[in-house]
Each structure stands twice: as structure tokens, then as C-alpha cells.
Amino acid sequence: MSRTYDILGKVGDEQAFRQEIREWLAECTPKNWRVKWQGVREEDLKSEIIAWLGERRKVGLGTPHWPKEWGGPGLPFTYQIMVYEELSRADAPELDMFTISLFHTPATLFEHGTQEQKDRYLHGITHGTDIWCQGFSEPGAGSDLASLRTSARREGDHYVLNGQKIWSSGAMNAQYCLLLARTDNSGKRKHDGISYFILDMKTPGVEVRPIRQITGESEFAEIFMDDVKVPVENLIGAEGNGWNIAQSTLSTERGLLIFGSVERLARSFELDGKDARDTWMRDVQFRREYAALYGELQSVRLMIRQLLIELEANPDKASPTLPTFIKLIWGPFLQRYTEFLLRAEGLETQKWQPAIPGTSNSSRLRFNDFLKSYGWTIAGGSNEIMRNIISERILGLPRG
Amino acid sequence: MTDEIGIGELAESFSEFLGTEWPREKAVAYARGSAVYAEDLWSQVAALGWTALTVPEAQAGLGMGLSATAALHDALGAAAAPLPMLGNTLAIALIEAAGTADQKEALLSGLADGSVRASFAHPDATILDADGSVLDGQVADMLDVASATHLFLRGTHAGKSVWIVLPTATSGVSIERTLLADASRTLGTVILSSVAISPEHLMTPEDAAALDDDLLRVAAVSLAADALGGGNATLAATVDYMKGREQFDRVIGSFQALKHRVADHKAALEAARGLVDHAASLDADAPSALLAALTAKQHVTRVVAEIARDCIQLHGGVGFTSEYVPHIYLKRAKLNEALFGTRSVVLDRIADILEAA
Numbered sequence: 001m002s003r004t005y006d007i008l009g010k011v012g013d014e015q016a017f018r019q020e021i022r023e024w025l026a027e028c029t030p031k032n033w034r035v036k037w038q039g040v041r042e043e044d045l046k047s048e049i050i051a052w053l054g055e056r057r058k059v060g061l062g063t064p065h066w067p068k069e070w071g072g073p074g075l076p077f078t079y080q081i082m083v084y085e086e087l088s089r090a091d092a093p094e095l096d097m098f099t100i101s102l103f104h105t106p107a108t109l110f111e112h113g114t115q116e117q118k119d120r121y122l123h124g125i126t127h128g129t130d131i132w133c134q135g136f137s138e139p140g141a142g143s144d145l146a147s148l149r150t151s152a153r154r155e156g157d158h159y160v161l162n163g164q165k166i167w168s169s170g171a172m173n174a175q176y177c178l179l180l181a182r183t184d185n186s187g188k189r190k191h192d193g194i195s196y197f198i199l200d201m202k203t204p205g206v207e208v209r210p211i212r213q214i215t216g217e218s219e220f221a222e223i224f225m226d227d228v229k230v231p232v233e234n235l236i237g238a239e240g241n242g243w244n245i246a247q248s249t250l251s252t253e254r255g256l257l258i259f260g261s262v263e264r265l266a267r268s269f270e271l272d273g274k275d276a277r278d279t280w281m282r283d284v285q286f287r288r289e290y291a292a293l294y295g296e297l298q299s300v301r302l303m304i305r306q307l308l309i310e311l312e313a314n315p316d317k318a319s320p321t322l323p324t325f326i327k328l329i330w331g332p333f334l335q336r337y338t339e340f341l342l343r344a345e346g347l348e349t350q351k352w353q354p355a356i357p358g359t360s361n362s363s364r365l366r367f368n369d370f371l372k373s374y375g376w377t378i379a380g381g382s383n384e385i386m387r388n389i390i391s392e393r394i395l396g397l398p399r400g
Numbered sequence: 401m402t403d404e405i406g407i408g409e410l411a412e413s414f415s416e417f418l419g420t421e422w423p424r425e426k427a428v429a430y431a432r433g434s435a436v437y438a439e440d441l442w443s444q445v446a447a448l449g450w451t452a453l454t455v456p457e458a459q460a461g462l463g464m465g466l467s468a469t470a471a472l473h474d475a476l477g478a479a480a481a482p483l484p485m486l487g488n489t490l491a492i493a494l495i496e497a498a499g500t501a502d503q504k505e506a507l508l509s510g511l512a513d514g515s516v517r518a519s520f521a522h523p524d525a526t527i528l529d530a531d532g533s534v535l536d537g538q539v540a541d542m543l544d545v546a547s548a549t550h551l552f553l554r555g556t557h558a559g560k561s562v563w564i565v566l567p568t569a570t571s572g573v574s575i576e577r578t579l580l581a582d583a584s585r586t587l588g589t590v591i592l593s594s595v596a597i598s599p600e601h602l603m604t605p606e607d608a609a610a611l612d613d614d615l616l617r618v619a620a621v622s623l624a625a626d627a628l629g630g631g632n633a634t635l636a637a638t639v640d641y642m643k644g645r646e647q648f649d650r651v652i653g654s655f656q657a658l659k660h661r662v663a664d665h666k667a668a669l670e671a672a673r674g675l676v677d678h679a680a681s682l683d684a685d686a687p688s689a690l691l692a693a694l695t696a697k698q699h700v701t702r703v704v705a706e707i708a709r710d711c712i713q714l715h716g717g718v719g720f721t722s723e724y725v726p727h728i729y730l731k732r733a734k735l736n737e738a739l740f741g742t743r744s745v746v747l748d749r750i751a752d753i754l755e756a757a
Contacts, residue, residue, distance in 0.1 A: 273754055281755065284748075291750040295675065295699030298692075302674030328667040390666050391659035395639050398654040 003027075008060045008073050018082055021061075025090040028055050033093050034363075039354035046097065046173055049358070050129050053095055063102050063126070065256055070106050071126045077312040084256055088263035093358030096219075097170045100178065101125050101132040103257065108178060108249045112196070112237040121176065121198065133174035135165035135199065135223055136246065142167075143385045145180075146190045146243065150225065152181035152197065159183070159197070159235070161205075161228040167379070171208050171221035174201050178249065180242050187240075196242035198234040205229070215371045217355045250380075255307045255323070261360045262300055262330065265337075268362040269297055272341065280344040289340055296333040303329065321394055328386045331376030334361055338370035407467045414475030417448065422479040424637065424725045430482055431583040431728055437517075437547035438482040445483065446514025454492050459508035461492075466618065470625040470680035477629030477736075480728045482584040484517050484544030486622055491518035491552055493618050494563060498605040503565070507550070519548035519568075519588075522740060523616055528592070530555035530564055530602060534572075535595040543739065545588035546577040553590070561608035564601055571595070582731040617679075617690050619740040620697035624676045627736045631669050631704035634729035635662065638711040641724075645716075658714060665707045672700040691753045698746040701737040708733040 005024040010017035030036070030052055037048060056062045064083040066072020075083070095102065105125060109118050124130035141148040150163025161181055171177065177199040184193030201208070205228035210218035237245045273281060273290055280286040303326050310318035338361075342349045349366035356363040361376075363369055377383045391397045422441060430438060445451065453468045455461020462468075469489055476485055488511050495507055510516030519542045526539045539553055551573070553564040566573060572595035577588045605611040639662055642653030652658060679692040686692075708730040712719035719726050737743065 270757075277755070281751070287751045288744060288747040291747040291754065292698065292702075294750060294754060295695045296671075298678075298695055299671035299675050299699065302678050303671055306674060322670075325667045325670040328664070329671045384660065386667075387660040387663035388656070390663035391653075395659075395662060395666060397639065397642060397659050397662070398651060400654045400656050400659070 005059045008075075011075065011079055014078070014082065017079060018086060021083065021086045022090070024059055025086060025092055028059075029090055029092045030055075034091075034356050034359065037093065037358055038356045040357075042172065045357055046131075049093070049095055049097055052093055053098065053129070056095075063106075065103075066106065070110055071122070077308070080256065081259070081308055081312075084260045085263055088260055088267060091264070091267065094260070094360050096357050097131050097173055099169070099257070100134050100174075101130060104134060104178060104249050105132045105176075108196070108236060108245060111248055112245050114233075116233065117198065117236065124175070130176065131170060131174045132176045132178060133168045133171040133201075133221075133223075134249075135168050135171075135177045135179040137167045138164060139166050143382045145246075146194070148180055148182060148194065150179075150181040152183045152195060152230070154183070154232075154239075158229045158231050161197075161199070161225045161230055163225050165223040165225075166211070167220050168208075168223055169219055171201070171223055172210050172218070177201055177223065178236075180246055183239050183242075191243040193240055194242035194246075195239050196236040196245045197230050198236060199225075199228070199230055200234075203228050203230070213371075214374075215355055215368050216352070217357075255304060255311060255326075258326065258330065259304050259308065261362075262297075262304055264360045264362040265334065266297060266301060268364055269294070269337070271364070276344070283344075286340075286344045289344075293333070293337050293340060296329075297337070300326065300330045300333055321390075324386050324389055324394075327376070327380065328383055328390070331373065331383055334376055335370070335373040338366065338373050341366045342370055407471050410468060411471040411475060414450070414472055415478060417445075418475055418479035418481060422481050427480045427584070427728050428723060428725055432722060433583075434579075435482070436577065436586055437484050437544070439547075441481065442483055442514060442517075451485070451488055451514040452512035454489065455508050455512040456496065459504060459512060461508065461512045466621055466682075466684075467677075467680045469618065470621050470676055473622040473625040474629035474676070477626030477631075477732065478633040480584045480630060480633070480725075480732050484519070484547045484585070486619065486626075487518035487520040487544050487548060487552070488514075488516070489622055490520040490615055490619055491516075491550070493615055494520075494552060494603065494611070497611050497614065498563065498603040500600075500603070502600065503603060507565070510549075516550055517544070517548045518550050518552055519543060519545035519590075520552045521554045523612060524741075525554050527561075528553055528555040528564060530557040530562055530597060533596060533598070535564065535566075535592045535597050537592050539590045539592075541578070541587050542575075542590050544586055545575050545590060546586040551590055555602070557602055557604065560604055561612075563603040563605070564597065565603065566595065566597070566601060580731075580735065582735040584728065584732055585735060613690050614684055616740065617684070617693040620693040620746075621676065621679050623736045623739055624672075624679065624693075624696040624700040627701045627704040627733060628669065628672055628676050630729045630732050630736070631665075631672065631700075631707050634708050634711045634726055634733075635665050635669065637725050637729075638662065638714050641715055641718075652716075661710060661714065665710065668703045668707065672696075672703050675699055691750065694746050694750050694753075697740070698743050698750065701733070702743060705730075705733040705737045 005020055007020045010020050053062055060073045063072045064075060065080050068074035138148050152159040152161050179197045179199045180194055182193055183195040187193035205226045207224040209222045211220045212218050307322045345366060353365050355368045361369055361372055392399055452461040453464045457463040476483060492511050495504055507516060528535055528537045548568055551566045551568055555562045555564045572593050574591045575588050577586055580587055643651055645652045675696040679696040682689040682692055711726045712730055715724055715726055718724045
């Protein structure tokens with residue numbers, strides 16, 4: 001019989017807080033979840049993840065990063081960091097499918113939503129199992145997001161949407177979508193005239209087609225909209241202000257998501273070296289390469305820690321450039337490291353295995369992790385865009 | 401003193417002074433001569449207390465730690481300053497750890513005011529037999545030995561590892577300078593023939609291996625910091641150049657192929673800074689102190705050497721001329737990479753530490 005854990009009650013005593021989480025995780029992390037989750041059907045995976053979310057909610061850690069006003073635990077930032085650190089260290093599964101629901105939707109609605117929108121939608125996230133997705137990118141608007149063309153035409157008490165979205169993570173399971181569409185074509189800049197909507201995925205005219213990825217998984221989908229009626233009350237913020245709201249949606253995770261991924265990788269990096277004690281760690285070349293990659297890993301971890309320290313001190317004064325640098329260093333490092341493991345571990349890594357959801361970039365299935373690393377170099381503004389930002393906005397070089 | 405001055409302010413004062421006293425043109429001109437060090441600049445920085453940073457307050461020093469050392473070496477690297485600072489940094493650490501009261505008295509105040517300039521043996525330098533009353537032998541590749549007043553050599557005495565401290569003016573000591581690609585520092589061979597020694601020349605550490613590790617840690621952080629400063633400076637010079645140089649009626653800094661390269665360099669330097677700051681912030685007895693220092697050394701010196709290499713290419717033809725600054729930084733970067741353990745040696749040590757964890 002499981003004991004009662006009072007993790008939130010330990011706030012004020014960092015050591016006790018950490019200890020309580022560790023004990024809770026030791027007992028309550030789903031047993032053998034890596035084996036169970038590997039290759040399960042989408043519906044079964046969903047109930048596994050929901051069950052784990054339920055466990056987390058029991059101790060108040062369903063949404064550890066939420067402030068009190070949102071119905072979260074209101075943890076000081078240091079404690080939020082500890083939660084993510086311990087979750088990674090214990091190799092607890094990630095809440096795949098819920099990323100948008102737990103991070104982006106509340107941030108958007110709390111800052112820009114009406115009271116009616118908050119009342120209507122947040123309950124399903126805090127207490128229910130509503131899954132949200134994001135409809136930002138389009139086939140013709142990837143890194144150049146502002147050139148999106150999905151149209152929203154006002155007709156009386158609703159908008160009529162037409163167009164296509166792509167790269168929507170988890171759209172197959174989603175009840176709702178945070179959607180950007182163009183309400184006005186006459187703006188001077190392409191950023192003008194974009195509006196931000198809540199789309200009920202069950203609305204007639206919405207069609208979702210999963211995208212099969214190079215990993216064999218289908219985490220993403222395309223969303224097609226054909227004369228989809230969205231009520232006017234589903235507009236978030238003012239018409240035409242969608243671009244600005246989208247910026248705040250994207251900047252709300254405060255480094256915690258990437259922090260979790262990197263800490264998870266740090267854990268598996270250590271295990272990889274230990275497991276190779278009698279194999280490639282006895283090869284002088286691979287051993288040196290591993291030692292060199294350790295330096296890259298540490299540099300990423302230190303940058304993220306720096307960002308978290310700055311955010312904790314004052315979110316408004318945190319370096320606006322550090323996240324860009326982190327993205328440009330972390331993705332390529334991850335790609336190099338996962339590729340290194342393919343070379344070091346040889347033919348064994350070539351044998352295909354179904355992916356393990358919930359493992360972020362550290363499933364330790366070598367080929368899957370390698371392929372998945374592109375998520376960090378392409379998604380969220382490709383690294384080529386990051387290089388433009390650094391050279392133009394930070395180094396002051398002229399636009400080409 | 402430590403409490404009164406923040407590391408950030410200290411770093412700013414270092415770079416402000418060197419920016420004025422040792423601008424790019426001076427570094428370029430200096431590299432064309434054959435001086436062994438920038439003597440006037442040395443006197444100036446010594447007068448400002450830079451040589452006294454880590455000397456204990458009891459010996460008229462400022463009693464600061466490795467973060468201050470890192471800030472200083474960062475600034476020296478940024479200016480490619482021809483100052484024999486690393487030997488002094490290490491000598492101070494050695495004397496504090498293993499010097500007798502008399503040796504501290506005799507050497508620390510001179511190191512603090514810059515009148516003592518130390519040349520410090522590499523971790524794999526020749527080990528001299530110091531059992532007799534005279535010393536014979538050769539020690540190659542002593543850093544900054546041509547400008548040194550004192551030699552810090554490795555030896556054995558009565559079956560123990562010792563450090564031998566000799567003034568360069570001692571009878572029987574001769575020094576042959578080796579010319580280097582990097583003109584901002586020197587190496588040289590020390591030749592000892594029947595040099596009379598006595599116990600006051602010897603320092604016997606309690607735990608020689610632990611002290612070696614600690615000296616290696618200080619050297620590694622200092623070199624990583626020097627590299628970081630140089631990397632930032634050569635990238636800044638290159639970006640400046642790219643903003644002014646026009647081809648095809650456009651400044652070359654508008655070409656995306658070039659912009660992306662400097663963007664990568666900038667990001668790499670930001671990442672490198674974290675490694676240096678972290679390694680410098682750890683106490684000597686922190687469990688990961690040596691690992692962090694060696695990691696900073698191997699990663700930062702490598703990354704910067706590559707950036708410095710590309711900065712010549714980004715300058716095009718003028719990058720190949722001695723009038724422009726990038727070659728100064730490339731040469732210094734390559735020396736930083738090789739000093740106190742080549743990358744393979746350092747990586748092997750890191751792997752050892754990781755495996756033992």
C-alpha cells in the first residue's frame with residue numbers, strides 16, 4: 001500500500017522536497033514503462049499517459065510549472081527546476097501528447113483569453129484529459145511562419161476557415177487546436193492580419209491525416225480545413241493580433257522543456273559510457289570522442305542552467321539571446337552524439353525497433369534517437385533561421 | 401578586496417585598459433619584432449595589481465580566486481598580450497600549496513609586484529635529480545623562459561617529487577630561446593650544468609600527485625580563458641571586417657554563406673564561456689573541479705582554434721597578410737591548444753575520470 005506523499009508541503013526545505021519526490025518516484029513511476037510503451041497502439045498509449053498524469057496529479061505535480069492563479073501548485077522556480085531534474089533522473093516518462101495542453105494553451109489563454117474561454121477550456125486541462133494541438137506551420141509557411149495562408153473569413157457570428165496546417169504534434173488525439181489563420185490580406189507586413197483561434201477538432205470540415213516520420217512513428221499530422229465554421233467567441237485576443245500572441249505562446253515554456261530533455265540525455269550519456277565499459281570505451285578513438293562529447297554536453301547544460309538562473313532572478317531581464325544560442329548548440333550536439341553511438345555500437349544499432357514514447361531524446365534505441373535529433377535542428381525555427389537571427393540581430397550584419 | 405570587486409567589473413577594467421594600451425595595431429606590430437615580452441606593458445599591469453590578484457593578502461596580494469585568474473587570462477587572450485602571466489599564476493599556486501614560510505616570504509611579494517617572472521615546467525617536463533648538491537640536465541619547452549627571472553622545475557629528492565626553484569641568474573644556468581609561430585609568448589630550453597643547489601631551492605609537496613592535479617587545473621582554466629578571450633576578439637575583428645569590405649557592390653557581411661559561419665562561431669563561443677566560468681567557479685576540492693577544468697581546456701581551446709582558423713579565411717587575401725590581426729589569434733590559439741597537455745592527453749584523462757565516477 002502506497003504511503004501518502006506530501007511533496008508540496010516540503011516547499012521551503014529544498015532537501016526534504018527533493019527527497020520526497022525521489023521517494024514518490026521510486027514507488028510510483030510506472031514499472032517497466034519503457035517495455036510496455038514500446039509499440040503500443042495509440043489508444044493504449046493515451047490511457048497509459050493519462051494514468052501517469054493522474055499519478056502526478058495526486059501529489060500536485062500534474063502541472064508543476066503552473067502558478068496558483070492557473071490552478072497549479074505555484075512552486076518557486078527553483079522547485080520547478082528540481083521537479084524536472086528529478087523526473088529526468090528517475091527516468092519517469094514524459095507526458096507526450098500533453099505538451100501543448102500543459103504549456104502553450106494555458107499560457108495563451110491566461111494572458112490573452114477571455115474569462116469565458118478560461119472557464120470553458122482550462123477545466124478540461126486541469127482536471128480532465130483534454131488534448132490540445134497547435135496549428136501554426138503550413139506547407140508553404142515553415143521557418144517563414146508569417147507567410148501562412150489559411151484564411152478565416154468573418155460571416156456573422158462565426159469565421160469560415162479554409163486551408164491546411166502541417167507538423168501538428170498529436171493532432172490525431174486532440175480535441176482542440178490553437179490555430180493561426182489570416183483574417184486580413186491587405187496588411188502592409190505579412191505579420192499583420194493574422195488572428196488566433198481555438199478550433200474544435202470535431203467541427204465538420206476538419207480532417208486530420210497523420211504524417212509517417214522517418215522514425216516510423218506518426219507524432220505529427222496534417223490538418224485540412226474545408227469551410228470550417230469557428231464561432232466568433234473562439235477568437236483569442238483581437239482580430240489581427242495573432243502574430244504577437246503566437247510569440248508569447250512560443251516563449252512560455254521558460255526553458256523547462258529543453259531542460260528536461262537535456263537532463264534526460266545527460267542521464268543516458270552516463271549510462272551509455274558505463275554500458276560500454278568493455279566495448280567501445282576500450283577503443284582509444286571512441287573513448288576520446290566520448291570524452292570530447294562530454295564537453296559539448298556540459299556546455300549545453302551550463303547554458304540552460306544560466307538561462308534558468310536568469311529567468312528565476314527576473315524573467316523580464318533574462319537574456320533574450322541565450323535561447324537562440326542554446327538551440328543552435330543543443331540540436332547539432334544531440335545529432336553528433338546519437339550519430340556517434342551508431343558508429344561506436346555498429347551493426348546492432350541498425351536493427352529496427354519500434355520507438356518508445358515518453359523518452360524524449362533518450363529512448364536509447366540508437367537509430368531512433370539519431371533520427372529524432374532532427375526535431376531539435378528543424379522544428380521551432382530551423383537552425384538556419386537561428387543563424388540568420390544571430391548574424392543579423394546579435395552580430396549586426398546586414399540582411400542579404 | 402574580494403568582496404568589494406565583482407568579477408564582472410574586474411574583467412571590464414582589464415579589457416578597458418588593454419583595449420587602450422594594447423590595441424590590435426600594437427599586437428600586429430609586436431609580432432613583427434623579436435622581443436621576449438612586452439616589458440613596458442608588464443610594468444604597467446603590475447603597477448595596477450594584476451600580478452597580485454591571487455597572492456594572499458598577507459603577502460601584499462589581493463587574495464582572489466580562480467574566477468579572477470580566469471577573467472585576467474581572458475583579457476590577456478583577447479588582447480593577445482605578450483605577457484608571461486601564466487607562469488606567475490602557477491608559481492603563486494605552487495608556493496601557496498608547498499612553499500615554506502621562508503620561500504613564501506622570499507617569492508610572493510616579488511610575484512605580486514611583478515619583479516619576479518616565473519617560468520613553469522610542463523606536467524610532462526624532464527624530472528631532474530636533485531639528490532646531490534649540484535644540478536645537471538636540460539629541460540625543454542619551458543614557457544616564457546626567455547623573460548623569466550625564476551625557474552620552477554620538476555625534480556626528485558630523497559625519493560620524493562619536488563619542485564626546484566632557481567633564479568635564472570644562478571651560475572650554471574643558461575637559456576636557449578625557441579622561436580615560436582606565436583610571437584606573443586616564448587618557449588625555451590633550460591640548460592643546467594653543475595648548478596649548486598641547497599634545501600632552500602626545493603619545495604616538497606605533501607601529496608605531489610594531488611598538487612600536480614591542482615596546478616593542472618589552474619593551468620587548464622587559465623588557458624581555456626585565454627583561448628576564449630582570443631576567440632571572441634578574432635570573431636569581433638572578423639565581423640567588423642565583414643561589415644566594411646565590399647565585393648559585388650555589397651558588404652560581404654550580407655552574404656548568407658558567411659553570416660552563417662560567424663553565427664555558428666558566436667554560438668560556440670557563448671557555449672564555451674559557460675565551461676570556463678563554471679570551471680573557474682569551483683573550489684579546488686570540489687569533486688568535479690579537475691574534470692570541469694580539463695573539459696574547459698580541451699573544448700574551448702579546440703573550438704577557438706577552429707574559429708581562429710576560419711577567421712583568416714573569412715578575411716580573404718588580407719587575412720593572409722601579417723598586417724591584419726587574425727593570424728595573431730590563430731597562432732596563439734594553436735599554442736593554447738598544445739600547452740599543458742595536447743588534446744588527446746587531456747581527453748584520455750577526462751575519460752579516466754568519467755569512468756572512475
